[in-house]
Each structure stands twice: as structure tokens, then as C-alpha cells.
Amino acid sequence: MPLTPARHRLAGLLLALVCLPALAADPLPLRVGGDPNYRPFHYQAEDGSPQGFDVAVMQAIARERGLAPRFEFGEWGRMLDRLEHGGVDVVPMFVSEDRAMRFRFSRPFLRRHHVLYGRRGQQVGSPDQLAGRRVAVQFGGMAWEWLINEQADAVLRPMNDEAAALSAVAAGSADFALLPSDIAERALAAGGLGDVQAVGPPWLERNYAFGVNPARPELVPEIDAGLQAIEASGELARLQQQWLQPAPAKAGKGRPLPVWLPVVPVALVLLGAMVFLARRHAAAGRD
Structure with a gap:
């Protein structure tokens, strides 16, 4: 049956509705830089994967705001230069007056x-x-x-x-x-x-915040909105507890306990029983 103009418009609308979720789900790429040895905030694990508090915070923000973060690690001084000149988009760092002249900053989260x-x-x-x-x-x-x-x-x-x-x-x-x-x-x-x-x-x-490439100012409100959302939900506090709680002190290596030490209490009980029975037997003999 030939399609009328009304049916053409309806088919087009249905096609748009089908395609819209796929288009909306396409996340925005985000290059996140950092130091490979900055534990526990951000670092590169032995298997090459990004780990740490900052990584977890950015991943939570990405879920809230539809971002697709890709983490890159390198020597710290060069990473700051890359951020300033567009080699990466975001780097977590301390905020200072000097850095504020080089980068834009999100709201602080520590x-x-x-x-x-x-x-x-x-x-x-x-x-x-x-x-x-x-x-x-x-x-x-x-x-x-x-x-x-x-x-x-x-x-x-x-x-x-x-x-x-x-x-x-x-x-x-x-x-x-x-x-x-x-x-x-x-x-x-x-x-x-x-x-x-x-x-x-x-x-x-x-303050500790996300430094942003000055050529990408639109990222600042996106990151701020994500931070506000995970702070309100309590996720930011949970991540702090997970990654930043004080590490337990390493137990000192003392001398190993002798293998016979656990037997001592049992031996003492048996010895006491033997002494008691001996005295009782001796008393009975005198009677």
C-alpha cells in the first residue's frame, strides 16, 4: 500500500524516536591525565589499568554526565604542560594562584x-x-x-x-x-x-580539584554538576572512605613463638593433677 504524506511523516517520526536513544547514549570523550605513581589518588596498576580515588571520582562523574574518560599517565611536569596546551583535557591537582593562570578549575572536592x-x-x-x-x-x-x-x-x-x-x-x-x-x-x-x-x-x-584545559571551558560546568550529584548522593564520601582512609600500620616482625609454647598450659594442668593425686595417695597411706 503506497504511503501517504501523513504516513511518510509518521514513519520519519518513528525512525527518529528509534534512533534518538542511540544518539543520546553516545558519550563525550574525555582525556584525563595523571601521575603513574601518585597513590592512593591516581596511579597505574601493574596490569596497566588506572586506579585510585581521583580515577573513581572521575568515573562516577562520567556516569552522571555521559562522559567517556580515557586515562593517560606520565611524568608530572610534562603532564601539566600537556594540559595547558591541549594534550589532555583534565588533570586532578592542588589549586594555586600560579596554576589558576594556566588552567581552569572545577569546584574543589578535597x-x-x-x-x-x-x-x-x-x-x-x-x-x-x-x-x-x-x-x-x-x-x-x-x-x-x-x-x-x-x-x-x-x-x-x-x-x-x-x-x-x-x-x-x-x-x-x-x-x-x-x-x-x-x-x-x-x-x-x-x-x-x-x-x-x-x-x-x-x-x-x-584546595584539590580538577584542572581543565583552558581551551575546554565547557568542561568545568559538566564536572561541577557531576561532583555536586555524587556529593549529594553520598557516593563521594563513600569513595573517600574506600580510598583515603588511613592505611593500617605494618606489623613488626617479632621472633616466632616456639612450637612447644602452646603445650605449656596443658602440661601445667597435668602436673597439678599429678601432684594432687600424689598427695591424696600419701594421705590415704598414713590413715
Whole structure:
């Protein structure tokens, strides 16, 4: 039966309704950069998969806003350059005045700070006390930028891994390490760093947010809306509990218990019974 103009319009409308869900479901690609060794916030697992709190937060945002994140990891200083020049779209980071001139930022989703670590017994109250001292920091990181801006005149020891800054202090190749306290405390709890401990007050308290490529300003309201949604649902708090709760202290390796130790209580009971029976028998003999 030939189609009338009305039937043509109806068929077209039905076709559009069938195709619309498929078109709407097509997610927007999003390139998310990060550091491969920034545990527990974002890092590359042994199998190459992206892991960490920041990764989980971005995946939750992506579900809310119809985004398709692809995670790319690399050396931190180069990753910031890639973000500025469009090599990636988003990178989670501390917010600072210098960075605000290079990137746009989402609403913050954490508040974090840095702490100075050194050998037991040392105390440092201000950056000027670091003049001439070797301070291990992540190259291009927040501590690196801050010490340069503060003109602390410290001898900076650049590291590609935040936790490796603590190892430099333990090994004696640096006098101090300045890094985020949450990362440092997890590394210290894992053990093997000798007498390294916090030697100063909290420094560099800053907001933590998603830095956005300045050529992609439309991403900021998308990320903000996603953050607001997962905060209201309680998912953000659950992810914080899952990824950022303090790591349990590593149990020290004591001497193994002797294999005979569990037998001691039984032996003592048997010995007591034997003594009791012997005394009873002796008393009966006298009677």
C-alpha cells in the first residue's frame, strides 16, 4: 500500500524516536591525565589499568554526565604542560594562584596540606630554615612551586615519585622531604623508612580539584554538576572512605613463638593433677 504524506511523516517520526536513544547514549570523550605513581589518588596498576580515588571520582562523574574518560599517565611536569596546551583535557591537582593562570578549575572536592619530613629529633618552623639544606620534592609539584616562590634558598632534589622523597631522606641523599601528608603517612605506615618523621607544622593547605584545559571551558560546568550529584548522593564520601582512609600500620616482625609454647598450659594442668593425686595417695597411706 503506497504511503501517504501523513504516513511518510509518521514513519520519519518513528525512525527518529528509534534512533534518538542511540544518539543520546553516545558519550563525550574525555582525556584525563595523571601521575603513574601518585597513590592512593591516581596511579597505574601493574596490569596497566588506572586506579585510585581521583580515577573513581572521575568515573562516577562520567556516569552522571555521559562522559567517556580515557586515562593517560606520565611524568608530572610534562603532564601539566600537556594540559595547558591541549594534550589532555583534565588533570586532578592542588589549586594555586600560579596554576589558576594556566588552567581552569572545577569546584574543589578535597582540602589537603603538605608536611616537612626529616630525621627524628629535628624541628623546622619556617621555610627560611631550609636555606642550604637538601629538600626532596616532586618535580613540578606543589611543593616544588612553593619553595621556589617562597625563595627559601633550599637545594631542591627533584623526584618523579612523591613517596620516593621520603626514601631519599632515609637513604641520606636529602635532608628533608616536603610532600602531601596523606601520601607520606601511608608510606611511613608501610614501614622501611627508618627514623623518618614529621619535623614541622602543616604547610601549603590548598584546595584539590580538577584542572581543565583552558581551551575546554565547557568542561568545568559538566564536572561541577557531576561532583555536586555524587556529593549529594553520598557516593563521594563513600569513595573517600574506600580510598583515603588511613592505611593500617605494618606489623613488626617479632621472633616466632616456639612450637612447644602452646603445650605449656596443658602440661601445667597435668602436673597439678599429678601432684594432687600424689598427695591424696600419701594421705590415704598414713590413715
